[in-house]
Amino acid sequence: xxxxxxxxxxxxxxxxxxxxxxxxxxxxxxxxxxxxxxxxxxxxxxxxxxxxxxxxxxxxxxxxxxxxxxxxxxxxxxxxxxxxxxxxxxxxxxxxxxxxxxxxxxxxxxxxxxxxxxxxxxxxxxxxxxxxxxxxxxxxxxxxxxxxxxxxxxxxxxxxxxxxxxxxxx
Ligand SMILES: [Zn+2]
Numbered sequence: 224x225x226x227x228x229x230x231x232x233x234x235x236x237x238x239x240x241x242x243x244x245x246x247x248x249x250x251x252x253x254x255x256x257x258x259x260x261x262x263x264x265x266x267x268x269x270x271x272x273x274x275x276x277x278x279x280x281x282x283x284x285x286x287x288x289x290x291x292x293x294x295x296x297x298x299x300x301x302x303x304x305x306x307x308x309x310x311x312x313x314x315x316x317x318x319x320x321x322x323x324x325x326x327x328x329x330x331x332x333x334x335x336x337x338x339x340x341x342x343x344x345x346x347x348x349x350x351x352x353x354x355x356x357x358x359x360x361x362x363x364x365x366x367x368x369x370x371x372x373x374x375x376x377x378x379x380x381x382x383x384x385x386x387x388x389x390x391x392x393x
């Protein structure tokens with residue numbers, strides 16, 4: 224992020240080399256009013272010292288993170304696909320990361336409980352695809368297929384979902 228900022232033009236004045244990080248924008252998650260999650264990073268276009276900027280600030284939405292977990296949306300996408308097609312245990316083995324089995328199971332439950340909300344959000348963008356091949360978790364597999372249909376060109380459909388809808392996937 225810091226490296227990229229050095230070569231990114233300011234959206235206001237187009238100056239390059241003036242952007243610096245300026246804290247976070249936090250907001251409450253639905254269903255959890257005690258915890259404020261980071262939703263975006265504040266960026267300052269610096270006009271201090273010899274910086275060439277305009278002195279304005281703006282926000283960069285963080286779309287590739289999964290809230291409250293040190294996990295990327297790419298890793299979550301691979302996990303959910305494997306879990307829906309095969310089993311949660313197989314998906315945990317394949318993930319090979321720092322998260323514990325219990326945490327993965329909690330992530331699955333969060334996704335499972337959020338399915339109808341995700342489906343509703345996706346229906347606002349495109350109709351659901353035709354039912355797919357039989358799988359272990361047909362409802363979950365269907366939601367994931369719908370997600371892919373809604374964002375066909377995205378490198379990570381979950382990141383695309385979060386970016387497009389300005390909300391967390393799980
Ligand atoms: Zn600027």
